[in-house]
Amino acid sequence: MTFRLLLSGHDTIECAYYLAPELGCLLNYEHLAAEKEALRQSKSRKPKVIKLGSEEFMLAGHGTQSGYPFLIENADFSIQFGEFNQPNFFVTFRSMALWHQSAEGLHERFLAWAKSVGMFASLPEKLSRVDFSFDYHLPTIDFDEDSFVSNFAKDNQHRKHGKVQTFRFGEGDLALRIYNKSDEIQESSAKTWFYDLWGRENEVWRIEWQSRKEWLRRVGIRTFEDLKERQGDLLRLLVNDHTTLRIKNEDSNRSRWPLHPLWQDLQVRVEQMAGLGVVRELDMPGLLGERQMRIAISVYGYLKRTAAIQCLLGDLPKMSHRLALSHLGLMLNQIHDQLTWETDVERRITEMRLGEW
Numbered sequence: 001m002t003f004r005l006l007l008s009g010h011d012t013i014e015c016a017y018y019l020a021p022e023l024g025c026l027l028n029y030e031h032l033a034a035e036k037e038a039l040r041q042s043k044s045r046k047p048k049v050i051k052l053g054s055e056e057f058m059l060a061g062h063g064t065q066s067g068y069p070f071l072i073e074n075a076d077f078s079i080q081f082g083e084f085n086q087p088n089f090f091v092t093f094r095s096m097a098l099w100h101q102s103a104e105g106l107h108e109r110f111l112a113w114a115k116s117v118g119m120f121a122s123l124p125e126k127l128s129r130v131d132f133s134f135d136y137h138l139p140t141i142d143f144d145e146d147s148f149v150s151n152f153a154k155d156n157q158h159r160k161h162g163k164v165q166t167f168r169f170g171e172g173d174l175a176l177r178i179y180n181k182s183d184e185i186q187e188s189s190a191k192t193w194f195y196d197l198w199g200r201e202n203e204v205w206r207i208e209w210q211s212r213k214e215w216l217r218r219v220g221i222r223t224f225e226d227l228k229e230r231q232g233d234l235l236r237l238l239v240n241d242h243t244t245l246r247i248k249n250e251d252s253n254r255s256r257w258p259l260h261p262l263w264q265d266l267q268v269r270v271e272q273m274a275g276l277g278v279v280r281e282l283d284m285p286g287l288l289g290e291r292q293m294r295i296a297i298s299v300y301g302y303l304k305r306t307a308a309i310q311c312l313l314g315d316l317p318k319m320s321h322r323l324a325l326s327h328l329g330l331m332l333n334q335i336h337d338q339l340t341w342e343t344d345v346e347r348r349i350t351e352m353r354l355g356e357w
Helices: 029-042 095-101 103-116 181-189 194-198 213-218 224-242 261-271 284-314 321-335 338-353
Strands: 004-021 048-052 055-059 070-073 077-081 089-093 119-137 148-150 155-160 163-171 174-180 204-212 243-245
Touching: 004 095, 004 103, 004 194, 004 204, 004 261, 029 048, 029 055, 029 070, 055 077, 089 103, 095 103, 103 119, 103 224, 119 194, 119 213, 119 224, 119 261, 148 163, 174 181, 174 224, 181 204, 204 213, 204 224, 213 224, 224 243, 224 261, 243 261, 284 321
Parallel strands: none
Antiparallel strands: 004 089, 004 119, 048 055, 055 070, 070 077, 077 089, 119 204, 148 243, 155 163, 163 174, 174 204
């Protein structure tokens, strides 16, 4: 099979920023609200060109579905913001800008724009979505959806004139698409500027991982500095352990099928990327919170059983959860022993700290 990697990088990045005004801040929310209302009243669908600090934007005459009252956009950024929102700025870095200026460069440019209007980052930024893309010249496809061995529960494919154009796996926090990027440009996106980056116009397929907050946090990716240091760790987890492309054979154990040469090449490319060797960053407060919630669910089930028993014993038609909780509390007080309590709690603290859950 003939293939060649043409391009790899980030195709979409979404990030929340926490900006605070300095003395003499130039961002006038009342003026922007008046401009937006004038656009709405005019019933014009065309946004208004405005100059804010070091950048020009198109101001939309509406807010966003995310609850931000203002939306400004240009070729490189889509910025949702509001004076009383937290986080107060949410930025989508556009595809063309990412491929030509880099994620780090755009992040620095956004902060420079914020400084130009008299604002500064009061807290570190928080990445909420990063799309990783690998574009291959792939003249022929010798695999189908059953060639993938994956942890994804959902998958589907899109065909046109009997030929597969897209394999899609997963949804929500993590998704993988392998699709004919050349066809997608011709049929919908019109991103013909990729032709110069690829050095060709056809037979280009994209392997694209769309990762959101939950998966980014698994390896500690929160800021752009984290992304630079740890993106290799996340991708190694995805292309080696989560999903692989295989060559089908008669073995009933699909995980023993040999790796497809395309996926072997992808793994080699990912192995060369920066990383700290992190498999998954431990989120201790999150783990403890999850364990507490599981205990609460179990206790709630026993509380219902307590209510049912009390109804039978007292020949009652029903019992509130507060009264059932009171009965359970009385029984717990009867069996409570202070010395045993302190000893057992201390023992459990030690066990959890040392990894026994």
